[in-house]
Amino acid sequence: ATGCSQPGDVGTKSVAFDARIVAADSEPQNWLSHGRTYSEQRFSPLDDIAAGNVGGLGLAWYHDLDTFRGQEGTPLVVDGVMYATTAWSKIVALNAATGERIWQFDPEVPGSAGLHACCDVVNRGAAYADGRLFFGTIDGRLIAVDAKTGTKVWSVQTTDPETSQAISGAPRVAKGKVFIGNGGADQGVRGYISAYDQSTGKLAWRFYTVPGEPGKKDGAASDEVLERLARKTWSGDRYWQIGGGGTVWDSIVYDPDFDRLYVGVGNGGPWDRGIRSNGEGDNLFIGSILALDPDTGEYIWHYQETPGDQWDFTSTQQMILADLTIDGTARQVIMHAPKNGFFYVIDRKTGKPVSAETFVPVNWAEKVDLATGRPVVYPAARYDKAGPFLASSGGWGAHNWHPMAFSPQTGLVYIPAMQVPMRYATDGSFEYRPGLLNLGVGTGGKLPEEAAAIKAMLGAFQGRLIAWDPVAQKEVWRAERDSPWNGGVLATAGGLVFEGLADGTFRAHDAKTGKELWRFEAQQAIMPGPVSYAVNGVQYVAVMVGKGGAYNLAMPGFSRPDPRIPGRIMAFKLGGTAKLPVKAKADVPPFQPSDEKFTAAQIAHGDALFNSTCGACHGAGAQSIGVLPDLRRSGALANGDVWRQIVIDGMLSDNGMASFAKYLSPADAEDIRAYVNDRARVAKGAEKP
Ligand SMILES: O=C(O)c1cc(C(=O)O)c2c(n1)C(=O)C(=O)c1cc(C(=O)O)[nH]c1-2
Numbered sequence: 001a002t003g004c005s006q007p008g009d010v011g012t013k014s015v016a017f018d019a020r021i022v023a024a025d026s027e028p029q030n031w032l033s034h035g036r037t038y039s040e041q042r043f044s045p046l047d048d049i050a051a052g053n054v055g056g057l058g059l060a061w062y063h064d065l066d067t068f069r070g071q072e073g074t075p076l077v078v079d080g081v082m083y084a085t086t087a088w089s090k091i092v093a094l095n096a097a098t099g100e101r102i103w104q105f106d107p108e109v110p111g112s113a114g115l116h117a118c119c120d121v122v123n124r125g126a127a128y129a130d131g132r133l134f135f136g137t138i139d140g141r142l143i144a145v146d147a148k149t150g151t152k153v154w155s156v157q158t159t160d161p162e163t164s165q166a167i168s169g170a171p172r173v174a175k176g177k178v179f180i181g182n183g184g185a186d187q188g189v190r191g192y193i194s195a196y197d198q199s200t201g202k203l204a205w206r207f208y209t210v211p212g213e214p215g216k217k218d219g220a221a222s223d224e225v226l227e228r229l230a231r232k233t234w235s236g237d238r239y240w241q242i243g244g245g246g247t248v249w250d251s252i253v254y255d256p257d258f259d260r261l262y263v264g265v266g267n268g269g270p271w272d273r274g275i276r277s278n279g280e281g282d283n284l285f286i287g288s289i290l291a292l293d294p295d296t297g298e299y300i301w302h303y304q305e306t307p308g309d310q311w312d313f314t315s316t317q318q319m320i321l322a323d324l325t326i327d328g329t330a331r332q333v334i335m336h337a338p339k340n341g342f343f344y345v346i347d348r349k350t351g352k353p354v355s356a357e358t359f360v361p362v363n364w365a366e367k368v369d370l371a372t373g374r375p376v377v378y379p380a381a382r383y384d385k386a387g388p389f390l391a392s393s394g395g396w397g398a399h400n401w402h403p404m405a406f407s408p409q410t411g412l413v414y415i416p417a418m419q420v421p422m423r424y425a426t427d428g429s430f431e432y433r434p435g436l437l438n439l440g441v442g443t444g445g446k447l448p449e450e451a452a453a454i455k456a457m458l459g460a461f462q463g464r465l466i467a468w469d470p471v472a473q474k475e476v477w478r479a480e481r482d483s484p485w486n487g488g489v490l491a492t493a494g495g496l497v498f499e500g501l502a503d504g505t506f507r508a509h510d511a512k513t514g515k516e517l518w519r520f521e522a523q524q525a526i527m528p529g530p531v532s533y534a535v536n537g538v539q540y541v542a543v544m545v546g547k548g549g550a551y552n553l554a555m556p557g558f559s560r561p562d563p564r565i566p567g568r569i570m571a572f573k574l575g576g577t578a579k580l581p582v583k584a585k586a587d588v589p590p591f592q593p594s595d596e597k598f599t600a601a602q603i604a605h606g607d608a609l610f611n612s613t614c615g616a617c618h619g620a621g622a623q624s625i626g627v628l629p630d631l632r633r634s635g636a637l638a639n640g641d642v643w644r645q646i647v648i649d650g651m652l653s654d655n656g657m658a659s660f661a662k663y664l665s666p667a668d669a670e671d672i673r674a675y676v677n678d679r680a681r682v683a684k685g686a687e688k689p
């Protein structure tokens with residue numbers, strides 16, 4: 001179902017709710033929308049918890065969730081009630097002062113839909129308006145539930161369930177509409193954003209970010225501009241048959257000053273531009289910010305940050321709106337730190353970059369030429385032409401979805417930044433496999449051995465919290481972290497910034513100096529952005545805990561194994577005395593290889609299949625951190641029949657292990673078993689004293 005209808009009927013109630021979000025600073029006790037305000041600064045005006053007393057911050061309550069996967073949600077808090085989305089697209093309402101559960105709604109996403117999520121079955125949050133909550137699901141539905149009772153009001157399918165389109169991002173609301181995109185560019189889909197009527201769930205408009213089949217109209221708001229601007233930036237006859245990419249999987253921001261929607265558009269798919277577009281063209285609108293009319297979806301402007309992207313350099317990272325004084329002139333800007341490593345200050349009115357500087361060292365482009373707005377790309381980065389390229393940072397991003405924050409008090413942006421190398425090489429044998437990863441590049445199927453080489457070459461995989469001056473475009477302070485993939489950031493009027501880390505600690509820093517002032521042992525990795533709110537005059541800081549997401553599943557060698565602790569929400573207040581239960585011991589079963597004989601050819605074939613088909617979830621090199629089972633330790637490994645029933649017949653489909661019968665033959669499954677068995681043998685051998 002595509003197409004654009006009349007401008008939706010804007011209920012007066014909904015517009016009144018927009019006004020409430022615009023005036024969010026007058027109710028600092030609440031966290032009404034994803035980034036708290038429409039500007040998405042993630043700055044709380046609450047200041048009872050401050051640099052002078054943060055040492056007295058203690059756990060007020062914690063709430064255990066019923067999922068063990070990655071938690072990426074930013075909770076909302078409305079008048080004493082917290083609403084949080086969890087792994088597997090569930091939503092829970094809690095008493096924000098006590099953590100007591102009021103209701104939970106489970107959309108019952110079929111476990112087999114987990115296959116459609118490139119990067120774990122995560123959910124980054126809900127939107128709230130007029131007593132309703134709106135959120136997306138891994139199987140592509142957008143659902144409205146009643147905030148009082150948690151009962152469903154409406155539900156619409158926003159995707160084609162046959163393709164790998166999964167909703168991980170939070171919808172946004174404005175003008176009586178709900179805006180939502182989805183993921184899937186790494187699996188060969190075509191990106192778009194849709195607007196639905198808040199009261200009925202009816203599709204109001206849709207905008208495709210990349211052109212489809214030539215000569216065929218979508219009946220969408222994008223029809224005209226795709227032909228006028230985008231089509232000519234693509235080459236060949238292949239892109240529209242294999243997706244093209246450009247998914248809108250995270251950031252969507254409504255700007256009440258200009259009455260516009262800014263949309264972060266993702267990477268090209270497949271990654272390799274040689275395969276996608278004969279190695280030519282900018283491939284609009286991938287790697288871009290799009291400004292659209294929220295009522296009609298009509299195109300206003302675009303700024304492409306990564307023309308012709310071939311490094312998974314999405315521009316979906318969260319956008320912050322602010323008014324800055326630059327060279328004595330007041331500017332209304334978007335601040336953006338996408339995966340490609342440049343910090344952009346963009347004029348909201350025109351879409352032109354005001355400035356762009358790297359916030360971590362990058363080796364794909366020398367600089368952004370402000371006269372043209374284009375990056376000056378190093379020839380070596382064009383791996384489709386120049387051969388293998390070792391990027392730092394690469395597709396994991398110099399900054400990924402973990403939200404940054406801006407403090408109007410300090411004038412600084414706090415970025416959870418990373419340096420993670422990635423190797424790109426053209427995959428000459430590319431074959432389009434609808435539904436599975438379709439990168440078109442070998443990113444290092446030999447991990448972790450190859451990863452060790454990358455690590456040796458580039459020093460280390462790094463993570464740091466950077467305080468960035470967006471006017472001077474320079475770093476003011478940094479806090480080094482032990483590893484990448486740390487959590488989102490909250491800034492507060494108490495002069496603090498809060499961040500949860502991959503090492504399972506939750507920390508507060510002085511916003512001006514970066515000095516660490518407080519830390520709490522949370523037992524498990526933290527990824528999402530914290531929030532602050534107040535109930536009965538008491539200020540709280542809350543964050544969701546739970547390891548997972550793309551990096552943790554796929555990059556076991558660089559990620560700390562954790563015991564299986566359920567996802568949690570933790571809330572802190574001054575003088576809080578609650579205690580977490582005693583940390584469970586990591587329950588690691590032994591390696592369980594069988595002594596069956598497999599041929600070298602079987603193992604090699606299984607290696608290729610595993611690392612292209614299984615590794616994104618079960619870990620490169622068949623090594624897993626344990627969020628998903630480490631197959632080298634699986635009881636099924638020594639039993640070819642059970643193995644086949646799982647992989648081919650979908651025996652564990654309810655748990656999230658879909659049947660791969662569409663993609664793999666029983667002989668393929670057996671070769672994968674041969675490979676995993678080989679890995680288990682090697683690991684077991686290495687374990688001996
Ligand atoms: O291209 C896409 O459609 C797409 C979707 C998603 C997603 O929906 O989570 C991610 C990515 N790409 C991606 O490149 C990425 O690094 C990533 C990390 C995560 C995560 O939740 O940890 N999702 C995604």
Ligand SMILES: [Ca+2]
Pocket residue numbers: 185186266267312314
């Ligand atoms: Ca991607």
